[in-house]
Amino acid sequence: MKKILFVFALVLSGQLLDAQNEIVPKKKSQKAFAKLDFLSLDLPKDDPNMGFTGIHYNLMLNDWSYAGLGIYGAVSGNKGGFFTLGVNAGIKKYVSDVFYMDAGFHFGGGGGAGAPDGGGAFILPHFNLGYNFKHFSINSGWSYVDFFDGGNINGHQLNVGLEIPLGYSFSNYEASGNEFNFEMLERSSWNVNSKRTSLMLHLNNLKIEGDDTNINVQKFNRATIRLAGFELATYFSKNWFSFLKVDGAFDGIKAGYMDVFLGGGYHFSFNKNRTNILAKFGVGAGGGGGVGTKGGFLMYPDISLEQKLFKNTFLSINKGFVMSPDSHFYTSSFGVGLKYYIDRNGIISEEKSFSKxxxxxxxxxxxxxxxxxxxxxxxxxxxxxxxxxxxxxxxxxxxxxxxxxxxxxxxxxxxxxxxxxxxxxxxxxxxxxxxxxxxxxxxxxxxxxxxxxxxxxxxxxxxxxxxxxxxxxxxxxxxxxxxxxxxxxxxxxxxxxxxxxxxxxxxx
Missing domain, CATH: 2.40.160.20 (Porin)
Structure with a gap:
């Protein structure tokens, strides 16, 4: 009788474990890719061409179609501070194992820097041929731009692009707020390596520097541009990370200045992981508010010191520079931020042990x-x-x-x-x-x-x-x-x- 009860209890416990495992939301996967592209827009009158570069993130809806979002900014010419935001949709069809065709459409809005952008609405269709190198792909082809709401920027041009697969894991939104212990997660599809991400909200100050002949010094008298923005970083190893940083001016000069940076950095921790030093370097676009950045291409070297406040939240102080390559626009940067670190979508980590x-x-x-x-x-x-x-x-x-x-x-x-x-x-x-x-x-x-x-x-x-x-x-x-x-x-x-x-x- 005892043996029968033991077997019954064993079977019942196994069924209970399976039932517990079933209530852990299922891990799903979404295929996606990030894209950097560049095109040279022909402007009217005597203005030089505007180098227009974009950062996009697209979700694969099925094996051959995608949709997503993209932001463009000027990086050459004389329209620094010209930015747009828009939505993407397209078809991506492979004609062999490595060659593909990409026909897509972008609709957005924006402008700036005294450009003839009208209301800001524009379309940007393209037709490209691409080659897949497994870990990344390149493509190029025809595109057309038209700022059609009273603007005077339109024409055909060649575009080039670089794409990187960048999918993610997720679960249904209804799972939000649900909590599970480590043992339950260990028996689920989430028993994989975790990924680290950080999000920082910050205030930044750009003090305009340079000699007395600098056009921005003459115009703003070494004013300090006060900015608010965010920085999103994702780690691809214990110490190395990539980041996207976006800021906009709210004080110090007339409204309108904005910058966007994409870059990478190295993270060093000490004091039992309560203190971090981060060295970063980014490139991007910026301008507006009357600030002279020529074509808009900017560089951003920076070093940050972070101190843990509680759990995964850190206070960050940064010091660096935001400048154009020829120092036409040259500022000393100082800021403070609140950063939140997230270990996500996996329970295995070499640096940390998790309980739930x-x-x-x-x-x-x-x-x-x-x-x-x-x-x-x-x-x-x-x-x-x-x-x-x-x-x-x-x-x-x-x-x-x-x-x-x-x-x-x-x-x-x-x-x-x-x-x-x-x-x-x-x-x-x-x-x-x-x-x-x-x-x-x-x-x-x-x-x-x-x-x-x-x-x-x-x-x-x-x-x-x-x-x-x-x-x-x-x-x-x-x-x-x-x-x-x-x-x-x-x-x-x-x-x-x-x-x-x-x-x-x-x-x-």
Whole structure:
């Protein structure tokens, strides 16, 4: 009898373990790729060609089609500070094991630097031939640009691109907030190597340097440009990482300055991993707000010191330079930030031991904003439209932190852009788990396009709802008010868009 009871208990415990394992959300994989491309745009009159370079991230929808987002910036010519944001869609079809054809379309908005961008809306179709080298691919071909909303930038040109596979693992958004112990995760599909990512929100100061003959010194008298922005880094080894950094001016000069950097660095930890020293170098594009950066190409050497505050949160202080290669634009950089490290999507690590994991929700929102009667500094008042990208990271099921960037695409303000951050709150799903109501307040830098934002600081509260379409997509709409400090922009707005939502496993 004892033997029978023992066998029964053994079978039952095995079934219970299997049942526990089943409640751990399944790990899914998404194929995707990052792309860097370059094209030379022919400008009217006597302006030289504008070198236009883009950073894109595209999801493979199936074996042959993709969709995603991209940001472009000027890096040569005389239009430094010209930036755009847009959406991508295309078809990528292999004709052999290594050769492929890529036909795609980009729609976006933006402008700047006194360019004839009109309202900012533009299209950029392309047809390329590519070759896959396994770990990366290159492609080149025909493209066409047209700033069609009253702009005067259009024409055909050659483009070249570099693509890198950059997929990710995820689970359904509904798993967000669920927590599991290490033993349960060990028996699941998440029993793989973890990946490290960091996100930093920071304030940066660029003190304009140079001798008395420097055009920026003459114009701004060695002023300090005060910036707000974020930096996203991903680690491909214990010490080496790559990063994307985006900043916008909110004080010190007239609104409109912005810079975007892509680069890499080395991370050294000591003091039992409570203190870090990071050396970084990035290249990118910047300008606007009357700052002279010539073609817009900038370099960014930097060293940072980080000190742990609690858990995975660090205080960061950085010192470096932001400058053009010939020092036409030359600044000394000093900043402070709050950085959050995440070990994600795996339970195996050589540096750390984990006790549990929690699924964190993330939302990527692409939307169209409409500002009613947006006030201008000089031009007649009219509506302003802009394309916008917002990313939400859940702190728990009802509170999230958020960041947003937007670029004008209709309304005669092509150079206008925003970079803002904030907090939001949401309800639990209602009406058969289809509808969520939310409210949020954001603030940060904005300027350009003759929109009256003073030195560039805006506050932007809003409320709205989202309606679930499937496990990864929702329709989203909101209404709110935008107010500029020191400027006349004080207007209601509405927006609508699509929300892509998922969750990832964060280890503790």
């Amino acid at each position: 994991g929690k699924f964190k929700g993330i939302e990527v929102i692409t939307k169209q904003d409409l500002y009613f009667n947006a006030k201008r500094d000089g031009n007649p008042t009219e509506n302003l439209h802009q394309i916008s990208l917002q990313i939400n990271l859940n702190l728990n099921k009802n509170i999230y932190v958020t960041g947003q960037t937007s670029f004008a695409n209709f309304g005669n303000a092509g150079a206008y852009a925003e970079g803002i951050v904030g907090l939001g709150t949401r309800t639990n799903p209602l009406l058969k788990d289809k509808v969520i109501f939310f409210g949020q307040i954001l603030g940060g830098a904005a300027g350009g396009g003759d929109i009256s934002t003073g030195e560039g600081f805006i506050v932007k509260p809003s409320a709205g709802l989202s309606y679930k379409l499937n496990n990864t997509l929702s329709f989203r709409t909101a209404a709110g008010f935008v107010k500029a400090k020191g400027g006349n922009l004080s207007n209601p707005f509405v927006n609508f868009g699509i929300k892509y939502h998922l969750s990832f496993l964060k280890m503790n």
